[in-house]
Amino acid sequence: MASLPLLVDCDPGIDDAIALSYLAAHPGTEIAGIISTGGNVEVAAVHRNNLVLAEQLGLEAPIARGAERPLVQEPIFADDTHGPGGLGHAVLPAPAGTGDPRNGAQLWVDLARARPGELVGLVLGPHTNLALALEIEPELPRLLRRLHFMGGAINHRGNTGPTSEWNIAVDPEAAQRVLAAFTGAPQRPVMGSLEATETVRFTQDTLDRFTELAEATGHPIAQILVDALRFYFEFHEADGFGWMAHVHDPLVAAHAVTEDFASIRPLTVDVELAGTLTRGQTVGDELGRWGRAPNLDVLTDVRPEEFIEHLLETLHAGLGRPGGA
Numbered sequence: 001m002a003s004l005p006l007l008v009d010c011d012p013g014i015d016d017a018i019a020l021s022y023l024a025a026h027p028g029t030e031i032a033g034i035i036s037t038g039g040n041v042e043v044a045a046v047h048r049n050n051l052v053l054a055e056q057l058g059l060e061a062p063i064a065r066g067a068e069r070p071l072v073q074e075p076i077f078a079d080d081t082h083g084p085g086g087l088g089h090a091v092l093p094a095p096a097g098t099g100d101p102r103n104g105a106q107l108w109v110d111l112a113r114a115r116p117g118e119l120v121g122l123v124l125g126p127h128t129n130l131a132l133a134l135e136i137e138p139e140l141p142r143l144l145r146r147l148h149f150m151g152g153a154i155n156h157r158g159n160t161g162p163t164s165e166w167n168i169a170v171d172p173e174a175a176q177r178v179l180a181a182f183t184g185a186p187q188r189p190v191m192g193s194l195e196a197t198e199t200v201r202f203t204q205d206t207l208d209r210f211t212e213l214a215e216a217t218g219h220p221i222a223q224i225l226v227d228a229l230r231f232y233f234e235f236h237e238a239d240g241f242g243w244m245a246h247v248h249d250p251l252v253a254a255h256a257v258t259e260d261f262a263s264i265r266p267l268t269v270d271v272e273l274a275g276t277l278t279r280g281q282t283v284g285d286e287l288g289r290w291g292r293a294p295n296l297d298v299l300t301d302v303r304p305e306e307f308i309e310h311l312l313e314t315l316h317a318g319l320g321r322p323g324g325a
């Protein structure tokens, strides 16, 4: 099977860590580069997490640290959701390396220029570094094979503000600039927004299966995921959702790789920047009132149970191989 090369921009983050582990374990992927974007926790902690996760997963891709802060607004962090270090209760070793010397925006540009038309961009955090990369290389939408991202909420409540989703709320200007730049790209970007990703509900049974994964494979990453997930469950319970966790990023990663587990529908979407109550909302023009062509393909009709089975099978096979992922 030919490998799908991915450039992953993420902010681990508990669900980001599961997504990275999935991508490393999947036999049909090549992680070509990782960008650390501040979001769930500050960029220094995100970068340390990416370094450790990549080392534990045996990834040799360049890992570049991104910007210190969003384009315009003050940084916000989600340590209540992901823990003070970003990976819940997991205790990580210190990373052996420091990563690639380039900044995150430059890595986006260099890798995309080096492999025109090949790389799939996968953004699992705020869009800050991709927006900065577009300032260096406005041709990025045509240099990438396709862009997939987790973010937004269409006709669905927010998880940050009443109408805003976290990845967009952290840096709304960056998200707006990315959507504008990718309008008319050869392939419409694929957006996995909350109404799709919140169908992926991990329960105690799923948590038990991650514990079994750790026991069966003995892989250190699996124990990190168990300890991280426990924190995610505690957060969701404290937030009123009960003993479960919405696990967003892995679905978007898996759809980028397999084009499976969900359908897509075209939609014209823009980001509210000025609303006094709704800043950071992704507004979908369902009835075509703006007269603008669809600029995104939005994930819909998710098959969450099938996806969770696929996720666990992929992790078992990849982490269970001698020397895996």
Ligand code: BDR
Pocket: 013, 014, 015, 016, 040, 078, 081, 124, 125, 150, 159, 165, 166, 167, 248, 249
């Ligand atoms: C998104 O925000 C982050 O907390 C998660 O990692 C995910 O990317 C969900 O709104």
Ligand code: CA
Pocket: 010, 011, 012, 013, 015, 016, 124, 125, 249
């Ligand atoms: Ca994330």
